[in-house]
Amino acid sequence: xxxxxxxxxxxxxxxxxxxxxxxxxxxxxxxxxxxxxxxxxxxxxxxxxxxxxxxxxxxxxxxxxxxxxxxxxxxxxxxxxxxxxxxxxxxxxxxxxxxxxxxxxxxxxxxxxxxxxxxxxxxxxxxxxxxxxxxxxxxxxxxxxxxxxxxxxxxxxxxxxxxxxxxxxxxxxxxxxxxxxxxxxxxxxxxxxxxxxxxxxxxxxxxxxxxxxxxxxxxxxxxxxxxxxxxxxxxxxxxxxxxxxxxxxxxxxxxxxxxxxxxxxxxxxxxxxxxxxxxxxxxxxxxxxxxxxxxxxxxxxxxxxxxxxxxxxxxxxxxxxxxxxxxxxxxxxxxxxxxxxxxxxxxxxxxxxxxxxxxxxxxxxxxxxxxxxxxxxxxxxxxxxxxxxxxxxxxxxxxxxxxxxxxxxxxxxxxxxxxxxxxxxxxxxxxxxxxxxxxxxxxxxxxxxxxxxxxxxxxxxxxxxxxxxxxxxxxxxxxxxxxxxxxxxxxxxxxxxxxxxxxxxxxxxxxxxxxxxxxxxxxxxxxxxxxxxxxxxxxxxxxxxxxxxxxxxxxxxxxxxxxxxxxxxxxxxxxxxxxxxxxxxxxxxxxxxxxxxxxxxxxxxxxxxxxxxxxxxxxxxxxxxxxxxxxxxxxxxxxxxxxxxxxxxxxxxxxxxxxxxxxxxxxxxxxxxxxxxxxxxxxxxxxxxxxxxxxxxxxxxxxxxxxxxxxxxxxxxxxxxxxxxxxxxxxxxxxxxxxxxxxxxxxxxxxxxxxxxxxxxxxxxxxxxxxxxxxxxxxxxxxxxxxxxxxxxxxxxxxxxxxxxxxxxxxxxxxxxxxxxxxxxxxxxxx
Numbered sequence: 001x002x003x004x005x006x007x008x009x010x011x012x013x014x015x016x017x018x019x020x021x022x023x024x025x026x027x028x029x030x031x032x033x034x035x036x037x038x039x040x041x042x043x044x045x046x047x048x049x050x051x052x053x054x055x056x057x058x059x060x061x062x063x064x065x066x067x068x069x070x071x072x073x074x075x076x077x078x079x080x081x082x083x084x085x086x087x088x089x090x091x092x093x094x095x096x097x098x099x100x101x102x103x104x105x106x107x108x109x110x111x112x113x114x115x116x117x118x119x120x121x122x123x124x125x126x127x128x129x130x131x132x133x134x135x136x137x138x139x140x141x142x143x144x145x146x147x148x149x150x151x152x153x154x155x156x157x158x159x160x161x162x163x164x165x166x167x168x169x170x171x172x173x174x175x176x177x178x179x180x181x182x183x184x185x186x187x188x189x190x191x192x193x194x195x196x197x198x199x200x201x202x203x204x205x206x207x208x209x210x211x212x213x214x215x216x217x218x219x220x221x222x223x224x225x226x227x228x229x230x231x232x233x234x235x236x237x238x239x240x241x242x243x244x245x246x247x248x249x250x251x252x253x254x255x256x257x258x259x260x261x262x263x264x265x266x267x268x269x270x271x272x273x274x275x276x277x278x279x280x281x282x283x284x285x286x287x288x289x290x291x292x293x294x295x296x297x298x299x300x301x302x303x304x305x306x307x308x309x310x311x312x313x314x315x316x317x318x319x320x321x322x323x324x325x326x327x328x329x330x331x332x333x334x335x336x337x338x339x340x341x342x343x344x345x346x347x348x349x350x351x352x353x354x355x356x357x358x359x360x361x362x363x364x365x366x367x368x369x370x371x372x373x374x375x376x377x378x379x380x381x382x383x384x385x386x387x388x389x390x391x392x393x394x395x396x397x398x399x400x401x402x403x404x405x406x407x408x409x410x411x412x413x414x415x416x417x418x419x420x421x422x423x424x425x426x427x428x429x430x431x432x433x434x435x436x437x438x439x440x441x442x443x444x445x446x447x448x449x450x451x452x453x454x455x456x457x458x459x460x461x462x463x464x465x466x467x468x469x470x471x472x473x474x475x476x477x478x479x480x481x482x483x484x485x486x487x488x489x490x491x492x493x494x495x496x497x498x499x500x501x502x503x504x505x506x507x508x509x510x511x512x513x514x515x516x517x518x519x520x521x522x523x524x525x526x527x528x529x530x531x532x533x534x535x536x537x538x539x540x541x542x543x544x545x546x547x548x549x550x551x552x553x554x555x556x557x558x559x560x561x562x563x564x565x566x567x568x569x570x571x572x573x574x575x576x577x578x579x580x581x582x583x584x585x586x587x588x589x590x591x592x593x594x595x596x597x598x599x600x601x602x603x604x605x606x607x608x609x610x611x612x613x614x615x616x617x618x619x620x621x622x623x624x625x626x627x628x629x630x631x632x633x634x635x636x637x638x639x640x641x642x643x644x645x646x647x648x649x650x651x652x653x654x655x656x657x658x659x660x661x662x663x664x665x666x667x668x669x670x671x672x673x674x675x676x677x678x679x680x681x682x683x684x685x686x687x688x689x690x691x692x693x694x695x696x697x698x699x700x701x702x703x704x705x706x707x708x709x710x711x712x713x714x715x716x717x718x719x720x721x722x723x724x725x726x727x728x729x730x731x732x733x734x735x736x737x738x739x740x741x742x743x744x745x746x747x748x749x750x751x752x753x754x755x756x757x758x759x760x761x762x763x764x765x766x767x768x769x770x771x772x773x774x775x776x777x778x779x780x781x782x783x784x785x786x787x788x789x790x791x792x793x794x795x796x797x798x799x800x801x802x803x804x805x806x807x808x809x810x811x812x813x814x815x816x817x818x819x820x821x822x823x824x825x826x827x828x829x830x831x
Contacts, residue, residue: 027515027782029153031175034118035168036817037445037465039109041067043162044075044119046102054079054091056098060106066165071110077128077141085145090126093146096189097124103158105165109466112491115139116468118147122158123187125150127468148184155182173258241292242357242388245285245395246350249278253343271342272403278346279399286392293386304384306368307361315358315387322351349398357391417709417726430760430767431746431802431827438773439481440810444472444820446783447807449509450499450546450694450733451790451822457484457526459507460807461496462820471496471511473522475529476822485529487522489536494519498556499589503549504568506532510543510556514587514647519543521556521564523571533571537564541579546589546631548597550613555597557586563599565616575616580604585657588692593634596676600628600641603657608632608641608672610679620679626670626690630734633695633702635716639676640702644669644690648732649781651689651707671695671704671712673719683719687712694734694788698744698761705731711749711757713764723764727751732781734788737761738802745829748791748804752784753777756806756825772823774810783811783818799830 035041043064047057058075079091104121108130115130125147130139154161154176167173256274263269297304307315326348340348364384371379441447441462449461458476463469471493475484487493489511498510507526512519520536521543541559548555554568562579563586566572579586585603592598592613600608608628609621626643633640645664646653652664669687674680689707696703701722702714707730713722728751735749744761751757754775758767777784790805804825811818 027149028178028180028780029150030178030778030780031153031164032168032177033465033818034107034153035067035165035175036812037109038107039068039466040065040070041105041107041165041169042070043158044104044106046098046100046104047074048100049095049098051095054095056094058104058106066105066162067169072139075128075130075139075141077143079143081143081145085143088145090146091143093186094124094126094143097121097187099190102190103162105158105161111466111470112488114491115141116466116470118150118468120150120154120158120161121187123151123155125153146186148186151185152178152180152182155179239388241285241289242353242391245282245392246346246353248281249395250343250346250350252278252281253346257343275399275402279396279403282392282396282399286389286396289386289388289392293389306364306371307387309365312358312361312365315354315361319351319354319358322347322354326351345402349395352398353391353394356394357387360385360390361387417728430765431758431829433758433768433770433825433827434801435826436770436773437481437824437826438810439476439822439824441474441476441483441820441822444474445818446809447787447820447822448495448497449807450788451805451807452500452502452507453478453790453792453805454502454526457502458805458822459500459502459526460822461498461500461509461511463495465818469495473500473507473509473524473529474820475507475526481822487524487529489520489522497544499546501547501549501554502526503554504552506568508547508549508554508556508568510545510547510558512542512544514542514544514559516542519558521547521558521566523554523568535571537566537571537573539564542587545587548590548592550592553613555590555592555613557588557590557599559585559587562586563590563597563611563616565597565613577611577616577618584609588629589631589694591632591634591639593639593676598632598634598639598676600624600630600632600643602627602629602647603655604661608639608674608679610639610676622674622679622681624672626668627692629692631694633697634676635697635702637676638673638682640671640673640695640697642669642671642691642693642695642704644687644692644707646690646692646707648692648786649784667707669706669708671702671714671719673702685712685714685719685721689730693732696735696737696747698737698739699742700744701761703735703737703747705733705735705749707731709751711735711747711759711764713747713761722762725757725759725764725766727757727769728753728755730781730784732784732786736789736791736804738791738793740793740800745793745800746802746827748789750785750787750789750806750808752781752786754785754808756789756804756823758804758827768827770825772806772808772810774821775808776811778811796828796830799828801826801828 042060044058044060047059049056056077056079060070060073079094081090102121104119106117106119108115108117113132117128119126127144127147128141129144130141132139164175168175267273373379444462445465446463447460448463452459456478458478460474462472462474464472473487473496477484494511494516495513496509496511497513500507500509505526507524510521518540519542520538522536523532525532539558539561541561543556543558545557549568552568553565555565557563560580563577565574583605584601586599586601588600590597590599595613597611597613606627607621607623610619612619624643626645628641628643630642645668651667654663667689669690671685671691673682675682687706687708691704691706693705700716702716704712709728709730710724710726712724715722727749730752731749732752733750735747737747738745747759747761749757754772754777755769757769760767785808787806787808792803794801806823809818810821
């Protein structure tokens with residue numbers, strides 16, 4: 001299966017399920033999503049610590065509740081920890097950092113009889129689990145493990161985190177964004193009384209300056225350096241225009257930053273338009289400064305004299321102060337780019353303007369001898385620009401560059417692929433979009449798997465984001481979108497990326513993501529969603545590849561455990577093709593055709609292979625240069641594979657499992673067609689980015705989507721390009737092709753950013769395109785659209801009608817709240 005790596009994403013807030021073998025959370029986790037999704041958020045205090053047991057008791061009161069009514073006042077916690085905690089010595093880590101009276105912020109949610117919780121104290125994160133006794137009153141708490149990677153979510157003090165949570169819940173300020181560059185670790189140990197407690201780490205941007213919403217950045221600088229800016233504002237009256245423009249622009253930038261999510265989605269209030277408004281303010285200030293300078297020089301020619309050492313020193317000090325603060329803000333945010341993003345962008349521009357004025361003033365001071373008359377006396381009037389005009393001119397140029405970059409598409413997510421490279425076919429009339437329906441799924445955060453559509457149901461895997469990510473399998477009524485049944489195992493199902501397969505009255509699906517271990521494979525009753533096997537099949541790895549059912553057998557992949565064949569009726573194993581002992585890691589779904597099972601390996605050994613469907617015996621193996629994480633496509637006597645570097649959410653990636661092996665160097669991808677009987681390569685089409693999604697084909701062409709943002713149409717016989725069409729910054733779901741009588745009618749795909757397109761299968765020209773209603777991409781890979789459309793075609797008296805189903809989510813750009821959703825696009829051909 002195509003992996004979703006930690007940094008993209010913020011995959012979805014605190015992504016690790018409370019399953020059979022929870023592991024340390026390594027995924028990049030936005031605090032905004034955690035605050036929006038958790039049921040309870042409260043402040044607790046350490047009541048007592050017992051290092052001998054080891055154990056700790058936390059207490060909380062109603063007044064300490066930040067969100068929800070806290071269901072308990074006392075939390076006795078066993079600190080023994082799980083296998084991960086014992087291996088890494090997490091109990092000692094926490095005992096060194098917990099002391100009576102120390103405060104912590106707890107994020108918790110209830111699932112069945114269990115509570116999952118994440119706690120933070122002075123730079124240290126750790127996870128807990130509470131289990132309710134049969135009496136329904138007593139909750140027994142236990143440490144799972146410490147969470148060293150969650151420092152990327154927030155690193156600061158407990159008081160700062162409490163303030164951030166309060167401000168976010170009151171809609172006063174957004175929480176800081178995660179910082180993927182923050183190293184893993186823990187906050188400082190408890191210090192002895194009388195010694196200073198060091199900071200837990202640099203707070204995230206705005207985490208310690210909530211008052212920034214009330215004043216512009218320039219006012220902050222003036223407050224920090226009052227003497228310096230008093231001399232600039234009072235002692236140098238000719239700088240009035242610069243200071244006015246700088247104050248207006250910086251304050252407007254702060255205001256715009258906090259209200260932009262509430263503004264209508266029109267160009268007049270978009271980012272480029274706002275920059276243009278600030279540019280207009282700067283232009284007015286530049287004209288004002290020029291006019292004032294001419295008037296002052298006419299009244300008193302001494303104004304044109306070179307700057308004094310006091311003036312030059314003031315300018316240099318102001319430049320240094322603003323430059324240091326710009327660098328400081330970038331450091332707080334954990335990225336140099338933060339200094340060039342709203343609202344700190346305008347503050348950085350002020351520093352650039354002051355630097356330009358300082359350089360110009362220094363030049364005037366160094367060349368002051370050129371302003372003397374032939375007899376050596378100073379000239380009365382000098383031909384010059386004012387330092388203020390130079391500074392405002394630099395501000396104006398910064399604004400122009402910003403607008404130019406925004407018009408060139410330099411937005412979140414990088415350049416977006418657009419345009420169509422034409423082929424040789426004529427362009428017939430394509431489908432037209434008739435309607436769009438949205439089926440929201442309550443109490444779920446995101447559709448994770450592909451969709452399986454039957455005569456009356458839509459079946460898929462999903463994830464609910466709480467203190468830990470929880471897996472779900474849903475069946476919806478295909479007409480109304482109402483939930484027919486939900487499967488969550490025993491309240492411990494891991495996120496379900498595996499697309500369920502419906503066959504023989506059963507639903508077959510697995511659980512877990514690449515980071516998960518000890519995952520299970522289930523068979524459910526298709527009518528009720530209840531388990532159809534006595535026990536699920538257990539593995540030591542993850543079961544994320546779509547299963548295939550043939551002749552009473554079910555075939556599924558399980559990472560290091562390889563490829564497994566079981567009786568579909570009972571779950572009894574028939575054979576297992578073990579992966580890791582053979583240097584294979586098999587994630588992608590298999591393909592079953594004839595008496596062969598086709599699959600590929602993306603870790604350890606990069607290869608594609610075929611097995612005998614009855615015995616599991618390897619028939620052939622072909623080495624490949626790139627990783628194989630996507631499902632093969634069997635086409636008669638040929639099999640087509642998508643390959644690439646990295647994974648579904650990253651162009652290149654270093655896998656911990658491959659220690660000692662060289663990591664991916666440069667992004668690359670390919671579509672490879674091999675002979676089904678021998679594995680000999682028939683043709684290969686190279687790409688600049690990976691193809692880890694499913695493939696589609698009709699009688700003439702093979703269709704592939706890639707991280708380059710294009711849908712590629714290849715000649716099925718030769719692999720040569722017919723056309724390619726760019727639909728976004730990347731495509732992380734496969735294409736789907738609709739046919740009528742064996743003839744292609746349309747090709748459908750969804751971009752990572754949420755645009756669904758219908759393309760002409762002969763030319764690649766768009767017939768229609770539409771964004772997913774209510775979906776807002778936040779720029780993180782894990783929250784992008786990973787759906788492969790599913791097409792259902794119905795004949796009509798005048799032509800045909802198609803319903804194109806896409807699974808994703810609707811989400812709030814303001815609160816970060818996500819709700820799983822299935823989108824149904826209806827298009828038609830004919831009157």
